[in-house]
Amino acid sequence: EIVLTQSPGTLSLSPGERATLSCRASQTVNNRYLAWYVQKPGQAPRLLIYGASSRATGIPDRFSGSGSGTDFTLTISRLEPEDFALFYCQQYGSSPRSFGQGTKLEI
Amino acid sequence: EVQLVESGGGLVQPGGSLRLSCVGSGFTFSSYWMSWVRQAPGKGLEWVANIKDDGSDKNYLDSVKGRFTISRDNAKNSLYLQMNSLRAEDTAVYYCARRGDYWAFWGQGTLVTVSS
Numbered sequence: 026e027i028v029l030t031q032s033p034g035t036l037s038l039s040p041g042e043r044a045t046l047s048c049r050a051s052q053t054v055n056n057r058y059l060a061w062y063v064q065k066p067g068q069a070p071r072l073l074i075y076g077a078s079s080r081a082t083g084i085p086d087r088f089s090g091s092g093s094g095t096d097f098t099l100t101i102s103r104l105e106p107e108d109f110a111l112f113y114c115q116q117y118g119s120s121p122r123s124f125g126q127g128t129k130l131e132i
Numbered sequence: 133e134v135q136l137v138e139s140g141g142g143l144v145q146p147g148g149s150l151r152l153s154c155v156g157s158g159f160t161f162s163s164y165w166m167s168w169v170r171q172a173p174g175k176g177l178e179w180v181a182n183i184k185d186d187g188s189d190k191n192y193l194d195s196v197k198g199r200f201t202i203s204r205d206n207a208k209n210s211l212y213l214q215m216n217s218l219r220a221e222d223t224a225v226y227y228c229a230r231r232g233d234y235w236a237f238w239g240q241g242t243l244v245t246v247s248s
Contacts, residue, residue: 069227069238081236108244113177113204117233121193122167122179124223 027116031125038059039132043103047107048114050120053094055118061090061099070113074099104130133211134158136228141242148218148246151157154159154228154239162186162206168213170224171241175183181213182232191232196222210227 028051039051040045048059057077062070072081079099079102101108109132114125140152146223152168167182181192181202190202201214211228223246 028220058233062235064177068236069241071238072234072236075234075236115177115234120191122233124174124177124179 029125058118136239
């Protein structure tokens, strides 16, 4: 099973700043099969990025994903107030699908 | 508009059983792998099981193998999760989600609480 470790656990920033979230895998993620989600309290997760760098439908271009192998990054170029939430990475290159433990982005 | 609506959650005693359902609409249900993903209270996300579009292939998280069974009825646009021998650690919100690999569409979730 691939274990995903996200860092930092909590990231404290202000609106307008740039956020960089990391996701490190215990083994190579095949074909860059890595996704990012955002989750707000009481809501289901929302897909942001798939294939490591492809934005999902309706996701603004301030969100970008990069990386390959075992190291992946989600960057939010200029934080908006609605971006403060919980972010998860997830790999689907091998079974079982697995998630990171999450990064909380707080003001 | 794609919609997924789960039902069937509730309070069950350890060792008990529960069957979750998910009805899909707004897309061709029979063309997609489907999945169940859960989230324990205050915890992260955990994939539970997925099933191929025609039901011919199924995969499970190790900790639920032999206890949970995923199935589908494409004529009813429905996905199911039969959960037997439930444990306290199965307590979670259970989401159904479209696709078997990553998930752009999720239901609102149904809460399963295993407690005496």
